[in-house]
Amino acid sequence: MEHSAVDPWPEPEERAAEAALRPSTLEEFEGQPRVSDQLGLVLSAAKHRGTTPDHVLLSGPPGLGKTTLAMIIASEMGVPLHITSGPAIQHPGDLAAILSGLVEGEVLFLDEIHRMSRPAEEMLYLAMEDFRVDVVVGKGPGATAIPIEIPAFTLVGATTRVGLLPSPLRDRFGFTGNLDFYEVDDLQSIVTRSSAMLGVGLDEASAHEIASRSRGTPRIANRLLRRVRDYAQVNNQGRVDLALTRAALELYEVDPLGLDRLDRAVLEAICTKFGGGPVGLSTLAISVAEEAETVQEVAEPFLVRLGFLMRTPRGRVATEAGWRHLGLTPPSSGDNPDLFT
Numbered sequence: 131m132e133h134s135a136v137d138p139w140p141e142p143e144e145r146a147a148e149a150a151l152r153p154s155t156l157e158e159f160e161g162q163p164r165v166s167d168q169l170g171l172v173l174s175a176a177k178h179r180g181t182t183p184d185h186v187l188l189s190g191p192p193g194l195g196k197t198t199l200a201m202i203i204a205s206e207m208g209v210p211l212h213i214t215s216g217p218a219i220q221h222p223g224d225l226a227a228i229l230s231g232l233v234e235g236e237v238l239f240l241d242e243i244h245r246m247s248r249p250a251e252e253m254l255y256l257a258m259e260d261f262r263v264d265v266v267v268g269k270g271p272g273a274t275a276i277p278i279e280i281p282a283f284t285l286v287g288a289t290t291r292v293g294l295l296p297s298p299l300r301d302r303f304g305f306t307g308n309l310d311f312y313e314v315d316d317l318q319s320i321v322t323r324s325s326a327m328l329g330v331g332l333d334e335a336s337a338h339e340i341a342s343r344s345r346g347t348p349r350i351a352n353r354l355l356r357r358v359r360d361y362a363q364v365n366n367q368g369r370v371d372l373a374l375t376r377a378a379l380e381l382y383e384v385d386p387l388g389l390d391r392l393d394r395a396v397l398e399a400i401c402t403k404f405g406g407g408p409v410g411l412s413t414l415a416i417s418v419a420e421e422a423e424t425v426q427e428v429a430e431p432f433l434v435r436l437g438f439l440m441r442t443p444r445g446r447v448a449t450e451a452g453w454r455h456l457g458l459t460p461p462s463s464g465d466n467p468d469l470f471t
Contacts (some may be wrong), residue, residue, distance in 0.1 A: 161316035184304020193349030216245035311346030408445030
């Protein structure tokens, strides 16, 4: 089944559109002032010393700007950027090939770093500290480790699940930035900036409407903006107003709180098929015809953040607020003792 218009893992053509809207400097990077200020200090100090910046670990949900910050770090330091991901590095040789090909001062962006294999991870420890990798030649008692010096580089690791990183790896990062969900005002500024770059005549009320339905995530805000633009173009409209924006978002099944088709399907399944819960993740995923990982990573965190769903030791439970958002009457606690506890 296809993901909805607010799926946080975009298709390649969506990535290209998003890349054009990315801020290119820390001054343009809105919504994360604490991380921006701290990272700016790290980069300025490195420039002053004439050295490569400390390794940087960025954590937070998808779509908040981890990749953008990696690009900004390389741009601010005036060095190349090499992008790869944890799932692509399953053997130490994969990592050794990447590291040996870096140039002096280059930024290596390692997305989903928590999904890197353990043998490659252990090789990364030495590379981060001593800028050296040991390549093992041969097998068994006759195996020989050949040390290979690599240029000084800055590793920028990104993860959505920082708890899965082992302590030895986390401790080797000189700076850790935790990205939080954005406030509506910050998202409104991002939407306004993006609309100007896309040539969309967007008024303030429409920008606020898009921002308020974007789940605190710039990637989703920019995607909804592009869908509103498409709707306006197809309907031969000029300037985008609030009525048109709401009509477009309704067409794409994004409700006033930002819930999309998958969110509502999950919530409705818990309430109508399972009496409010508790229900296990795999059963819930089957009931909405989605992968369990998609339900857990895409829909569940947002529903929990809104207070519409709870995780309990026995499974997922819809809250009273979740029932009422769907226009349903919640059962009393006597009908289901697992509810509203």
